[in-house]
Amino acid sequence: MIRKELCKILSQKEIAANIYELRVKATLVDDIRAPGQFVHVRVTNGIDPLLRRPISISAYNQQTEQMTLIYRKEGRGTSLMVQLEPGMELDILGPLGNGFPIEEVSVGETALLVGGGIGVPPLYELSKQLVAKGVNVIHILGFQTKSAVFYEKEFSKNGLTFITTADGTYGRKGFVTDVIKEVSFDCLYTCGPTPMLRAIEQGFPDKRVFLSLEERMACGVGACFACVCQSGDAADTSYKKVCSDGPVFRAGEVVL
Amino acid sequence: MIRKELCKILSQKEIAANIYELRVKATLVDDIRAPGQFVHVRVTNGIDPLLRRPISISAYNQQTEQMTLIYRKEGRGTSLMVQLEPGMELDILGPLGNGFPIEEVSVGETALLVGGGIGVPPLYELSKQLVAKGVNVIHILGFQTKSAVFYEKEFSKNGLTFITTADGTYGRKGFVTDVIKEVSFDCLYTCGPTPMLRAIEQGFPDKRVFLSLEERMACGVGACFACVCQSGDAADTSYKKVCSDGPVFRAGEVVL
Amino acid sequence: MNRLNVELPGLRLKNPIMPASGCFGFGREFSQFYDLSKLGAIMIKATTLEPRFGNPTPRVAETAAGMLNAIGLQNPGLEKVIAEELPWLSQFDVPIIANVAGSVEEDYVAVARKISQAANVKALELNISCPNVKTGGIAFGTIPEVAKQLTRKVKEVSAVPVYVKLSPNVSNIVEMAQAVEAGGADGITMINTLVGMRLDIKTGKPILANLTGGLSGPAIKPIAIRMIYEVSQAVSLPIIGMGGVQSAEDVIEFLYAGASAVAVGTANLVDPLVCPAIIDDLPDVLERLGYEHIKECIGRSWQRDGQFANHRA
Amino acid sequence: MNRLNVELPGLRLKNPIMPASGCFGFGREFSQFYDLSKLGAIMIKATTLEPRFGNPTPRVAETAAGMLNAIGLQNPGLEKVIAEELPWLSQFDVPIIANVAGSVEEDYVAVARKISQAANVKALELNISCPNVKTGGIAFGTIPEVAKQLTRKVKEVSAVPVYVKLSPNVSNIVEMAQAVEAGGADGITMINTLVGMRLDIKTGKPILANLTGGLSGPAIKPIAIRMIYEVSQAVSLPIIGMGGVQSAEDVIEFLYAGASAVAVGTANLVDPLVCPAIIDDLPDVLERLGYEHIKECIGRSWQRDGQFANHRA
Ligand SMILES: Cc1cc2nc3c(=O)[nH]c(=O)nc-3n(C[C@H](O)[C@H](O)[C@H](O)COP(=O)(O)OP(=O)(O)OC[C@H]3O[C@@H](n4cnc5c(N)ncnc54)[C@H](O)[C@@H]3O)c2cc1C
Ligand SMILES: Cc1cc2nc3c(=O)[nH]c(=O)nc-3n(C[C@H](O)[C@H](O)[C@H](O)COP(=O)(O)OP(=O)(O)OC[C@H]3O[C@@H](n4cnc5c(N)ncnc54)[C@H](O)[C@@H]3O)c2cc1C
Ligand SMILES: Cc1cc2nc3c(=O)[nH]c(=O)nc-3n(C[C@H](O)[C@H](O)[C@H](O)COP(=O)(O)O)c2cc1C
Ligand SMILES: Cc1cc2nc3c(=O)[nH]c(=O)nc-3n(C[C@H](O)[C@H](O)[C@H](O)COP(=O)(O)O)c2cc1C
Numbered sequence A, B: 001m002i003r004k005e006l007c008k009i010l011s012q013k014e015i016a017a018n019i020y021e022l023r024v025k026a027t028l029v030d031d032i033r034a035p036g037q038f039v040h041v042r043v044t045n046g047i048d049p050l051l052r053r054p055i056s057i058s059a060y061n062q063q064t065e066q067m068t069l070i071y072r073k074e075g076r077g078t079s080l081m082v083q084l085e086p087g088m089e090l091d092i093l094g095p096l097g098n099g100f101p102i103e104e105v106s107v108g109e110t111a112l113l114v115g116g117g118i119g120v121p122p123l124y125e126l127s128k129q130l131v132a133k134g135v136n137v138i139h140i141l142g143f144q145t146k147s148a149v150f151y152e153k154e155f156s157k158n159g160l161t162f163i164t165t166a167d168g169t170y171g172r173k174g175f176v177t178d179v180i181k182e183v184s185f186d187c188l189y190t191c192g193p194t195p196m197l198r199a200i201e202q203g204f205p206d207k208r209v210f211l212s213l214e215e216r217m218a219c220g221v222g223a224c225f226a227c228v229c230q231s232g233d234a235a236d237t238s239y240k241k242v243c244s245d246g247p248v249f250r251a252g253e254v255v256l
Numbered sequence C, D: 001m002n003r004l005n006v007e008l009p010g011l012r013l014k015n016p017i018m019p020a021s022g023c024f025g026f027g028r029e030f031s032q033f034y035d036l037s038k039l040g041a042i043m044i045k046a047t048t049l050e051p052r053f054g055n056p057t058p059r060v061a062e063t064a065a066g067m068l069n070a071i072g073l074q075n076p077g078l079e080k081v082i083a084e085e086l087p088w089l090s091q092f093d094v095p096i097i098a099n100v101a102g103s104v105e106e107d108y109v110a111v112a113r114k115i116s117q118a119a120n121v122k123a124l125e126l127n128i129s130c131p132n133v134k135t136g137g138i139a140f141g142t143i144p145e146v147a148k149q150l151t152r153k154v155k156e157v158s159a160v161p162v163y164v165k166l167s168p169n170v171s172n173i174v175e176m177a178q179a180v181e182a183g184g185a186d187g188i189t190m191i192n193t194l195v196g197m198r199l200d201i202k203t204g205k206p207i208l209a210n211l212t213g214g215l216s217g218p219a220i221k222p223i224a225i226r227m228i229y230e231v232s233q234a235v236s237l238p239i240i241g242m243g244g245v246q247s248a249e250d251v252i253e254f255l256y257a258g259a260s261a262v263a264v265g266t267a268n269l270v271d272p273l274v275c276p277a278i279i280d281d282l283p284d285v286l287e288r289l290g291y292e293h294i295k296e297c298i299g300r301s302w303q304r305d306g307q308f309a310n311h312r313a
C-alpha cells in the first residue's frame, strides 16, 4: 500500500560535497517490497516549490521502521531539504514503483552493481540484500570528482568496489563503462544518467540487465502520464510509466 | 535613511491570544525619528508570500539598537512570523513613514491615546515619549474580547488606562468611543480600524487630533501608488500616500 | 442535513468537488487512497477515438506556484475506455464526466455519441481547449463560430448533457462562452491551462520536449476567478470552475465568483488526498462564514447584498 | 571589458536591466537606496495628458507568487512630469523610457510629441495594454488594426524611437506584434499584466475596489517567456522582456527566449535593491554558463546550435 505520511526526521548529515544522508522513521517502511523503490517528498506545506521530489530509498529496516535517503543538493527543492533537522516532520508519499528483482540472481552467482552519481544510493540496499542472500557482489561507482564520492566504505564491506571519477581526482580516471569490461558477472543492476544506462544496455545484449530510470514526475503514482517511456517492443504502441511500472526495467523493456 | 537589513531576532513571545511580541536588534533603529513609524517585513526569502508586511514599531531603544514589534497572527505572512526564533534573521525595510508629532503637545497638557486592537502597539512608544516629556497621558484601549487584551500593565505605568472589550468580557463593555466622551484632553492620538478613526475625527472637530491609517501596501516607500488616500481639501485633487506621507495624518488632512 | 449537495444538468452531486480531467487518470491510482464514492463526480482523462501516445518527455516542468504540462492527450482510446475504465469505475457511487477530445469535428462526434451511452457517464466535457495538441484543439477553443458549431454537432448525438471546457488563452472569454451557449451547451467548465514555457538555464532550450505546455496550479487562480466572474454574469449556463484550487477556502472563492461546482486539478498531483480533505473541510468553513448551504455562496461576488436573506454573517 | 552592454534603437544600455514602468515611480524613492546611474535605463510611470488620481483603494492584492494591481495610471500629468520629474532624473547618467498612456488617440499623440522632446527621454513606451483603465487602454491592446494605427500616429510625432507595450490578454500575441511592426514601431516591450481578480473570503466581494486588477510577478513568467519566444521569431523588432523577473538567472531565461533587454517590475516592490543586485550578479552567471557577452544569450532557445561559435559550455 502507498501511504502519505508525516515522517519524523532522525538525522541528517552531509556525507560528501553537497550530498546529504537523511534518516527518517516512518510506518510506510513496512510496505517497502524491494530495493530500488522510491518515495515522493513534499519539501514544503506551501507552494514554493509546488511539486513533490522523487528520491530513492537507499536503505531501510522494517524492524525499526527506519529508512535512509541520500540526495544531492540541486535546486530549490533539495536545498530546502538540507534545512531539515532531527525532530522535524517531512511529508512523504511511498513506497512507490517497483524495485530491483533480487530473485533474478541465484546463490553463488555474481551480481554487478553499477551506479553513476546520484544513481548510487538505491544500489546500497540492493547490495546488502544480495549479500544476505548469498550472492557475490561487485560494485562500480562513478562520480564527477573526489569530493563527490560517498559510501565507498559501506559498499566495500559487501564486496569488491571500484570507484571512478570523471576528472581522475580519485580512483580510476574515466567512466564506469571503462571498468565494466574488466569484470565478469551473471546479472547487472544499474542506476544513473541515461547515457550511462544506454551504453550499458547496448554493451551486454545477452546478459540479465536491470536499469533504474529517471524522468520528470508530477504525481509519482501513475495517474498523470508525465513520466512515460515507450515500450521496447516496436509493435507495442503502449507506454510504460517510470513511476508505477518502473523505475526499474529489464534491459530492452523500454526505449531509453 | 531607509535601510534594508537582515535583523537578528532577540526574542518572541505570545502576549495574548494570537498576539505576538517580537524583539529584534537592528542598526536601522538609529534612524527612527518618531513613534508611529513602521517597518516593512519580508517574512520569507521565497515567493510565498511575495509581498512584505507592514508592522508598526511599538517600542525602540537607540542605545541598544533594539526594537519591538507587536502583531496579530492573521494570514499567511504573520503565521510565518510566528515561527521566528531567537538567533534567526529577518529581512526588514525601515524605518518608514512619518510618526506621531509629540511636539504638538506641551509639558503639563493632557494627551489622550486611543487604540483599537492591532492599532494599540504604536501608541506604546508614543506614551513613553510623552511621559518622558512631561505630558499627562490617558489611554483608552479597545479589544474584541478578554483573551485579546495586551499591554494593560505597561500602559498603566504611564498613565490612566481604560480597557474596553466589544463583548464585555473584560473592562468596560463597548467601544473606545463610549469612553472618550468621559475624559478631557488637549490632544488626541489614535490608531485602529477606519470606522473608529472616522468616529473620532467627527467627534472632535475642534481638537488637535492625529490619526494613524492602514492601507494595503506594496512597496512601502512611496513608489507604487498602492496606498493612496485623497487629500481632505476638496479643492486639492492631489493625493497622499499612507506609506510615505503617513501613516499618521492630522485630522482632516485626508479623507478617511 | 447535507449542506453540500448541488444539482446540475445531468449531475446530482453529493458535494461540489470533483477531480479535474487529466489529473486523476481514470481513478485507479487514487482508489488506493480513498473511496471514490466520496467525490461529487469524476472528470476522467480526455478520451479520443484512437489510442494516443501523447508527446515526448519531459512532459512536465515546475514554475512559480504552478506547473507546465504537455502530456498531449495520452489515453488508451475510446474502445478501451468503454471496455475497461468505465466498467471499473461503475463500482463507485459517483457520476462520471467524460472529457472528449479530438483533432477534427468527426472525432469529437464519434467519441461523444458512443461514450455518452455508458451507464455511469452522466455528462460530457467537450475539451476544445487543450493547448498541447497540434491539430484541432486550440482553434476550436479560440474561434467563437467554430466552438458553437462543434457544440451543436456534439449536442445532436450526445445522450447526456454537454459541458464545454473553455480556454483562457483568448482576448474575450465572454464571447466564447456566449458562442457555446448559442450552440446549445448545457454548462461550461473553465478554465483550462494557459500556454506557457520554461527554458533550461544551462542549455537555453525549452525544458518540455513539446516546447510549450499548459500552465496550471495556484499561479492561475486569479485569472480563473476573473473569467468565471465575467462569464457567470454573461450566460445563464452553470459553470464548473477550476484553476489552482487547493483548499476549501479556494472552493468558496470559486463559488463566490459564480461557479456552481469546482474541480481540483494540479493539487491532486501534490496531495493525493486533497479532494476528500476539501470535502471534509467544507462544512466547517461554511459554518464559520455563516452559510446554511453551499449554494448560498454561488455568485455572491456580483449579487446585490441581501439576496440571500438567511446568511448570518 | 563590459560584458553587459546592449544597443537598441535610441538606447545605449550599460547593461540590459531596467525597472519596469509603474514599479519605480519616477525614481525618487529608489534613489535613497542606490545610484540610479547604475541602471541600464529607467521606464518611468505612465504619463497622461492631464493628472490622474487613479482608482479607489484597495489597489493591490496578493496572489500565489504574484500580485494584482489596479493603480489606474495615477500620475501627476504631462506638464509636471516635464517640469519636475524629468529634470530631476537628468542628474543621473541613465536613459529614460517614457511610458505614454491615454484614453483616446489624441491624448497619446499629444503626450508623445511633447515628452519625446525631453533631453533625457531616449525612447517612448506606448502603453496600449493597461488593463486598469476603463476607456481606451484595453481596446488599443487587443485589436491589431487599432494598435497599428495608434503606433503610426505616435511615430509621426515622436522625436525618439517608439516601443509598443503588448498585452498578454489576447488570443494571438504574434498578430498584435506584427500589427505594431507594420505600424512602424521600433521595438516591443512585453508583457504587461494579465487580468485577474481576488475575492474576499469573508464578504464574497472583490478585494480590489476596481474589481479586477493586473496580475504580475513570478506567477506570470512562463507566459511571458512563451510569448517572447513566439514574438521574437515572428517580427524583426528588438524586445524588452518583462514578467516575473527576480534574479540574474531569470534575466538569462528572458534573453534566451528572444528578449534583448529585460525590465524588472514587481520585484522592486519586494526588494528595492533588486536591480543593482541583478546587475552585479550577471557577470558571474555569464561566466558560469560560459558566455563572453550577454548578447550571446539572445534568442538561444530557437537558434540552431553552433550559431555562437565562441560559447564555451
Ligand atoms: C525515481 C527517481 C529516483 C531518484 N532518486 C534520487 C536519489 O536517490 N537521490 C538524488 O539526489 N536524486 C534522486 N533523483 C533525482 C531527484 O528527484 C532530483 O534531483 C530532484 O527532484 C531535484 O529537485 P530540486 O528541486 O533540487 O531541483 P530543480 O532543478 O529545482 O527541480 C525542478 C523540477 O525538476 C525536477 N527534476 C530535476 N532534476 C530531476 C531528475 N534528475 N529527475 C527527475 N526530476 C528532476 C524536480 O523534481 C522538479 O520538479 C531521483 C529521481 C527519480 C525520478
Ligand atoms: C502602517 C501599518 C502598520 C501596521 N502595524 C501593525 C502592527 O503593528 N501590528 C499588526 O498586527 N498589524 C499591523 N498592521 C496590519 C498588518 O500589516 C497586517 O495584519 C498584515 O499585513 C497581515 O498579513 P497576513 O499575511 O498575516 O494576512 P493576509 O490577509 O494573508 O495578507 C494578505 C495581504 O493583505 C495585506 N493586508 C492584510 N491585512 C492588512 C491590513 N490590516 N493593513 C494593510 N495590509 C493588510 C497583507 O499585507 C498582504 O499583502 C499594519 C498595517 C499598516 C498599513
Ligand atoms: C497533468 C495535467 C493533465 C491535464 N490533462 C487534461 C485533459 O486531458 N483534458 C482537459 O480538459 N484538461 C486537462 N488538464 C487541465 C485540467 O483539467 C485543469 O483544467 C487545469 O489544470 C486547471 O486546474 P488546476 O490549476 O487545478 O490544475 C490537465 C492538467 C494537468 C496539470
Ligand atoms: C504596481 C504596478 C504598477 C504598474 N503600472 C504600470 C504602468 O503605469 N504602465 C505600464 O505600462 N505598466 C505598468 N505595470 C506593469 C509592469 O510594468 C510590468 O509590465 C508587469 O508588472 C510585469 O512585470 P513584473 O512581473 O516584473 O511586475 C505596473 C505593474 C505594477 C505591479
Ligand code: FES
Pocket (backbone or CB within 6 Å): A216, A217, A218, A219, A220, A221, A222, A223, A224, A225, A226, A227, A228, A241, A242, A243, A244
Ligand atoms: S509521475 Fe504521474 S504518471 Fe508518473
Ligand code: FES
Pocket (backbone or CB within 6 Å): B216, B217, B218, B219, B220, B221, B222, B223, B224, B225, B226, B227, B228, B241, B242, B243, B244
Ligand atoms: S505602498 Fe507603494 S506607494 Fe505606498
